[in-house]
Each structure stands twice: as C-alpha cells, then as structure tokens.
Amino acid sequence: MVQSQWPYWLPLRSDLRNISPYGAPQIEGVIALNTNENPFPLPGEVAEAMSIRLNAVIGNLNRYPDRDAHGLRQKLAHYITQSTGVEVSEENVWAANGSNEILQTLFLACGGADHLSLGFIPSYSVHPLIAQITKTPWFAGSRDEDFGIDIAKAKKLIRDKSPHLVFVTTPNNPSGSSTSIADLKELAEATGSVGGLFIVDEAYAEFSEEPSAVTLLADFPHVVVVRTMSKAFAFAGARTGYLIAKPAVVHASLLTRLPYHLSALTQAAAETALEFAPAMQSEIELLITERERVANAITEVGYRVVPSSANFLLFGGFSGESSAIWQAFLERGILIRDIGLRGFLRVTIGTPAENTQFIAVLHKIAE
Ligand SMILES: Cc1ncc(COP(=O)(O)O)c(C=O)c1O
Structure with missing residues (x-):
C-alpha cells in the first residue's frame, strides 16, 4: 500500500507511510526456492511424537x-x-x-x-x-x-x-x-x-x-x-x-x-x-551435497556463483536484467528470489528432484 492510499482517519506514524511490508511472494503451484526453507517435511516419528x-x-x-x-x-x-x-x-x-x-x-x-x-x-x-x-x-x-x-x-x-x-x-x-x-x-x-x-x-x-x-x-x-x-x-x-x-x-x-x-x-x-x-537435522548433509551440485551446474552454464556455506546460493553474471531472468524462471514453474541486488538472484536448495528441475530450467534460460 502506498502513501496516497492510507485513509485520512488512520493515525499511522508518518515514518511508516512510505514503506512496504516485508514479504517474499507466496505463489501456489510452483517450486518455491525463494525463502531458504528446508524442503523436507518432519520425519514421521517426530510428527507422531x-x-x-x-x-x-x-x-x-x-x-x-x-x-x-x-x-x-x-x-x-x-x-x-x-x-x-x-x-x-x-x-x-x-x-x-x-x-x-x-x-x-x-x-x-x-x-x-x-x-x-x-x-x-x-x-x-x-x-x-x-x-x-x-x-x-x-x-x-x-x-x-x-x-x-x-x-x-x-x-x-x-x-x-x-x-x-x-x-x-x-x-x-x-x-x-x-x-x-x-x-x-x-x-x-x-x-x-x-x-x-x-x-x-x-x-x-x-x-x-x-x-x-x-x-x-x-x-x-x-x-x-x-x-x-x-x-x-x-x-x-x-x-x-x-x-x-x-x-x-x-x-x-x-x-x-x-x-x-x-x-x-x-x-x-x-x-x-x-x-x-538428530532426526530433525538428518537432511543437512544431503542439502550440502545438493548445494554443491547446483553450484556446479550454475558455473557450468557460465554464470557466477558465490561460494556458500548455507542452504542457498547467490548467482549472477547474466547477460540481461536479473528481474527478467527471475521472470523466466517463474514462467517455467520455479520461484527463486530477486533480493533487489543488481545482477544477482538467490536460489534456495530444494529436494534433489526440485534441484534437478531448477538445473533443467537453468540450462534453458542460459542457452
Ligand atoms: C539471516 C536471517 N536471520 C533471521 C531469519 C529469520 O528467521 P526466522 O524468523 O524464521 O527464525 C532469516 C530468515 O530467512 C535469515 O535469513
């Protein structure tokens, strides 16, 4: 909501009138690799307990x-x-x-x-x-x-x-x-x-x-x-x-x-x-291995990837605008994050199947 839309009767602090609420898009029906979540659901034994x-x-x-x-x-x-x-x-x-x-x-x-x-x-x-x-x-x-x-x-x-x-x-x-x-x-x-x-x-x-x-x-x-x-x-x-x-x-x-x-x-x-x-964290090793697989794939298509010790990767070096690359991923069913850093996008490491899809789309986009 922008300033002009605030109703006259709302005594909102003046320093808040021009800011937007924090939030990443939440879109149904896509592979969401945009909020650095862990892609694995709770192990069955934990859910039961x-x-x-x-x-x-x-x-x-x-x-x-x-x-x-x-x-x-x-x-x-x-x-x-x-x-x-x-x-x-x-x-x-x-x-x-x-x-x-x-x-x-x-x-x-x-x-x-x-x-x-x-x-x-x-x-x-x-x-x-x-x-x-x-x-x-x-x-x-x-x-x-x-x-x-x-x-x-x-x-x-x-x-x-x-x-x-x-x-x-x-x-x-x-x-x-x-x-x-x-x-x-x-x-x-x-x-x-x-x-x-x-x-x-x-x-x-x-x-x-x-x-x-x-x-x-x-x-x-x-x-x-x-x-x-x-x-x-x-x-x-x-x-x-x-x-x-x-x-x-x-x-x-x-x-x-x-x-x-x-x-x-x-x-x-x-x-x-x-x-x-230990059960809750049992997928950390797999996520780290997957991170390296995705990082290699990004490098192979000629983009630059920042070495990461987290469950996501920042990558750049696109020929066009990063917002256009973000859109191209979304149109192919993959939601990644445009964090407003010029020339870069961020992708969260998903399940192996999700990462494989990301890599397939990456190849198409970088062609
Ligand atoms: C660096 C950092 N700190 C804190 C948080 C907030 O995490 P939460 O509020 O889910 O504990 C995040 C979430 O993405 C983060 O990236």
Whole structure:
C-alpha cells in the first residue's frame, strides 16, 4: 500500500507511510526456492511424537503458557552445548516466535532514537527494517566484491561510528558467504571497545563448518548469537528462534518481550523437535551435497556463483536484467528470489528432484 492510499482517519506514524511490508511472494503451484526453507517435511516419528504432545497441551489451552519458556530454553541450551561444545544453560538462552522476533526484542531493548545500529550490506534486510520500525538509526557499512567484510575497514568504521548495536550475519544472507571466527573476534573486540552489543545472526550456522560465535561468549560478554529452528531444523512453520548470550541480555529481553509471547503449542512443538534433534537435522548433509551440485551446474552454464556455506546460493553474471531472468524462471514453474541486488538472484536448495528441475530450467534460460 502506498502513501496516497492510507485513509485520512488512520493515525499511522508518518515514518511508516512510505514503506512496504516485508514479504517474499507466496505463489501456489510452483517450486518455491525463494525463502531458504528446508524442503523436507518432519520425519514421521517426530510428527507422531509431536501430535501426542500437542494433544496433551490442547487440554490445557485455557491456561496461559509458561511465560518464560523454561523447558524450551533448557532444551535449547542443551542443544547448543552439544553442538558447539560451549557449556550454556537456560540462563543464557531466550526464545521467541522466530529469530525475527528475537531481533525485534533486542532492538526494543537496546535500540531507539539515540542508539545507532550498524551492519554490513548486502545482508539480511530485516535488520535495517526492524531498526526503522523501532526508530533506531541504521548505518549501512559495506561488504567487498566477494561479499566478505574487510576487517580493518570494518573495525575503523565501528570505532568511528561508536554504534550501540553491530550486526554480522554469518553465513550471510543473501550471499551465503561466511565470516571466520577469527574475524568475528576482531569485530567483537572493536564493538566492545565502543560499548556496543555485537549481534551475530547465525540463522544458517548448521550448514557451515565455521565454529559458532557462541565460542566468543566466554571472553566477550557483549556478544549475542541469534539462531533459528526455521532452517536446519526444518521448522519454519512453527516459528521458533532464540538467542544465546550472557544472562543480562536475557534479562533485558524480558523487558521488551510481550507477556506470554510464545504459545504453549509452540513451546511443546519446539521441545519435541529438540528431543529429536538428530532426526530433525538428518537432511543437512544431503542439502550440502545438493548445494554443491547446483553450484556446479550454475558455473557450468557460465554464470557466477558465490561460494556458500548455507542452504542457498547467490548467482549472477547474466547477460540481461536479473528481474527478467527471475521472470523466466517463474514462467517455467520455479520461484527463486530477486533480493533487489543488481545482477544477482538467490536460489534456495530444494529436494534433489526440485534441484534437478531448477538445473533443467537453468540450462534453458542460459542457452
Ligand atoms: C539471516 C536471517 N536471520 C533471521 C531469519 C529469520 O528467521 P526466522 O524468523 O524464521 O527464525 C532469516 C530468515 O530467512 C535469515 O535469513
């Protein structure tokens, strides 16, 4: 909806009148490779255990849920301890309806008109969007041609700007490229030296070989790692995201979360998923193998593909406009993502059959 269409009686904030709601197209009857979802449904044994658990919860829906999601946070802490080797407890974890809500909770707690936020673009566009919604100024630092972060430049930028919030997404969306733990450490140091919070968005961490920024927590109290169950856990529809940080960050999040924000159904479903973590994540290896197959196919037709450690690929080098290439894919039944980055498109890794179809269409388009 554009500004002229807002009704005169709606006291909408003036700074929101010209923005569009976030959203990727949701189109029926096509192969959707546009939102970095995991293409595999829940394993049967997990679905069964979950429905038994949810049935029990349904009998209690007259009651508010556990406001502080203790059981879920314990299970998330256990998962992080096991998968990263860093001992964390419930006190280090906060959970919400997707990591987007976690990001919003952090912005509400530590952002605001007199608190600068800073990120390195192109990256996850929801970071600056939530900055805007929460009236937090945003400074867009840049990435280099290969979508990496020039650490010397970034450290200087952080020291010059003194941001309260610094965001690094790794593996990065939309490029798929990773920032090494050594580089994250340098950026964390720089952010600490100006009194900022260093937020590492690790939505795709399970697809990457790099150690998690959770390993920095012992030395840097101002590091916050944001994670989601939407990708590696194939759990996007259940909306569960979380952060791992020092307890003070969790306490600050309690100030800005809505009361009873996480439904009893979500908590029970997520707890069950975590009890079955290996089964829920059993397709990660296959997705990584498929990622390399699709990347090779893209290179073979003469396009450029950015090396990825996530479940998607950014590719470019088209002779025409990327919007026309996007349309050509759609007309052939494949929905990929035009993230508004000139000369590039992003494709999510699907099932082997979906990827084969993508590759077949790719060949036709690149002819
Ligand atoms: C980098 C990044 N962070 C966070 C999210 C949000 O994930 P969710 O809200 O589903 O947990 C996404 C989703 O695509 C993402 O790409």
